[in-house]
Amino acid sequence: MMKILANGEIVQDDDPRVQAKPQASTRSAKQTTQDIRRHNVETIPPNDANVVAHGPSYSIFDTLNNQLVSVGVPTWNLGPYPVKPIVSVGFILSIAVMGFRGLLFSGLLFFVVNYSQ
Template sequence: MVRILANGEIVPDDDPRVRNRAQQNENRNTFGQGFSGQPENAQYHPQNQMQDSPFSALNQRLSEVGIPRWNLGNWVIEPAVSILLLLVVIMMGMRGILLLGLLYVLSRINQ
């Protein structure tokens, strides 16, 4: 096989310039990465993720409005879930909290 260099030159795969370029790319991809594989100084940008459901689009819109994501233990609570939790507590009070706890327990049992 052959490779095309940035200057348009066509060279074989075993050319030293191709190997050097591949090694530079590998070093650049691994330098400064944290545990997640993301660069440590990278910020979270929801618009970079795939939007495959209306729920993720709603979460993105709510994030843009200013409703933050927050953590509860190891789980990330999305903005749409925060709004839903708030509505259930307002409408149902203590019964709503018990209902949410029951739904959580049932969902964990089904997994």
């Protein structure tokens, strides 16, 4: 049979390190886990800490847009500007909620955002 030592090594039962019982630790497992977390946070360079902690950043709009594309809502062009499916849904909602003024406001907002990029 095998035993796992505190440092993570897997050894046989008859190994002398297994026979010598470690001294009873006064530290709880929670404190040890906190030490590990603290050590991991301290070893991550500051520039990479945000990427490691949060992973790749995707906005909710990117996720919704990808869902709409997978459902089959097409991307269409308005002159030289590609209109993503999430923008099309926004146009439809603005017409439904605010009428023609909402459509004008969303169109203005669309062109301001695209022109600023």
